[in-house]
Amino acid sequence: MHEEEGFSIWFFVGIMLAIYGPIVLIANIPGLSTSQNPHVVLEQLHAGIWWGILLTILGALFLYLHWPGKETSVLDEKDNNILPGETEEEN
Amino acid sequence: MPFHFNRCLLSPGLISLNWADLLIIIIYFLIVLGIGYYLVRYTKTGDDFFLAGRKMTMWIAGLAFISANLGSLELMGWAASAYQYGILAAHWYWIGAIPAMLFLGIIMMPFYYISKTHSVPGYLKLRFGNSTSMLSAISFGFMTVLMSGVNMFAMALVMKVILGWDLNFSIWVSSITVMVYVMLGGLLSAIFNEVLQFVLIWAGALLVPILGLVEVGGWKGMVSRIQHNLPHGDYTHMWSTLGHFNDNPMGIQWIGIVFGLGFVISFGYWTTDFLVVQRVLSAKDLRSAKMAPIIGSGFKMLVPLIVILPGLIGLAVMPGLVGQAQAAATGAQSYNEILPLMMARYLGPGLLGLGVTALIAGFMSGMAGNVTAFSTVWTYDIYRPIHFAITKKEASDKHYVKMGRWATFIGVLISIGTAYLVENAASIMDYVQALFSFFIAPLFGTVILGMLWKRTTAAGGFWGLLAGTLASVGMWAWVRLDSRALSIITGSADAKAMAEDMYRALWSWIICVLVTVFVSLATKPKPVEQLVGLVRGCTELPSDAHLPLTKRPIFWAAVVLVAFIILQIIFW
Incomplete structure (x- = not known):
């Protein structure tokens, strides 16, 4: 779906990541000072913090690139049709 | 109320x-x-909805x-297979998918x-003509909703085991959600x-192999741990153990993998199963339609990272998990849950x-895939010809969209009914899964001959498809009635269940092709001008x-293709 017809699918991807990233980040902040989940292996790497930040950045990037009204990006491929004379008949 | 919710819907997971x-x-x-809700405004015509x-x-x-x-069962199932059989499970993602996807994009x-x-x-x-189409549509349509129900039950069971969620809660909430968004937005919504x-799958699952590899000390550390835990088997090579049925944990050899999986099963599924082909048909032009399976194949090659690798890391860090039956008998943990573990x-x-x-x-997108494919096949390939035969006139586009929405509703209800049927008779799950596999291999024989050989006739297509399907059913029943049949079908007394699937597909495809060719040569072909746009050699x-x-x-x-070959060499 193109922007001129409504929100791009990548805009929704951006919304989802921009919501999930901060939730993961906030949920893992208490673990920075004290161990919250001793059963989690490699807890000391604080993967939740890094992953939350990464998802938030990706979400923001998708929202910026696919905000309604912006130019199409590489994911909204320009027309390179190799069958210009398509017929409209259906079976 | 929270107490009530906990007591009714949650149990220890x-x-x-x-x-x-x-x-x-x-x-x-x-x-x-x-x-x-947002997409309903873009879903007005039949082309929009279907x-x-x-x-x-x-x-x-x-x-x-x-x-x-x-789907989620695909993810969990193949992670469990990687734990059970090692890296051989990656064949289902590489040789069992990539060549077929490229063939779909470029040739078909x-x-x-x-x-x-x-x-x-x-x-x-x-x-x-109508006979072959109707045979294929009826078998596909009903098998699709039944499979959807089987998957729904299996997923609800998984949610009960890993999270403690009530079966009814999982079945109804997920299926009603799918029904609502597919009825509103059709294929666009799906x-x-x-x-x-x-x-979401990559965001949720990619950290598991990353942290797993950190824990085991990289790929070499993982291989070393697996060899220490399982000194008598090779779980980390893809081809070097396929010389004989006895040399690998799966009990299969290279002929079954290359021709059974890599050719018949894979090409049958990826090029003729409408569940996946429908997505490509939604492309905006021919180049996009050709590129879509190629892009899909590129990502498919990466999926073992989040499915097979966690299973292998599980072999290294959590040895001793057992099969479902043993887990049920002893209370031990099953490798079927390796991914959530x-x-x-x-x-x-x-x-x-x-x-x-x-x-x-x-799970939900897998179900939406089944339901959208069912509603399209029901509306256009089953209902439309019957409606036309009765009324002698074509219904309006609006009528078919309405029928598509009803088909979605009914399809979800049949799926829910199947899920409860499976809950009360677990063996139905095996039968439905086997039933689905009966049609895929012969259908590929019919479609590929029809597309590439202009001499194929309507009678050839119909009788070939029917003979291949019946042969597949016959072989399946033969093995259930007499276990010695497995060694005859596979050509080895050492073959195991996985090998049966490969060889049954291979034989049913060969029988379909032979019957199609012989019947076609004995019957009158369509004039070439009627094959334009349908057959290679008749179409510019x-x-x-x-x-x-x-x-x-x-x-x-x-x-x-080059990346695929390099991967085979690296993990040989």
């Missing part, structure tokens, strides 16, 4: 969720319903193509796309959610919610020579 995990799951349901308006870019069609297949897609068909049975109608699900091992708050949401999303294929090299599908197919 393998993992427990906190507020962030639950919030992530709830937000996911709100997003998918919101998308369905083929997403044929407006999808190659990226969207390509991701939806692979995502429709990437032009005919599906140029013929402007709505479905695979629709192509068979144009090529072979495709939007499939793309979201694809992103690995999630619980590495993922903290929020991340666990992402992982569980990825599994739920996988549009050239993409005017496009720069990097815009041509064949270039990217070659890139994917």
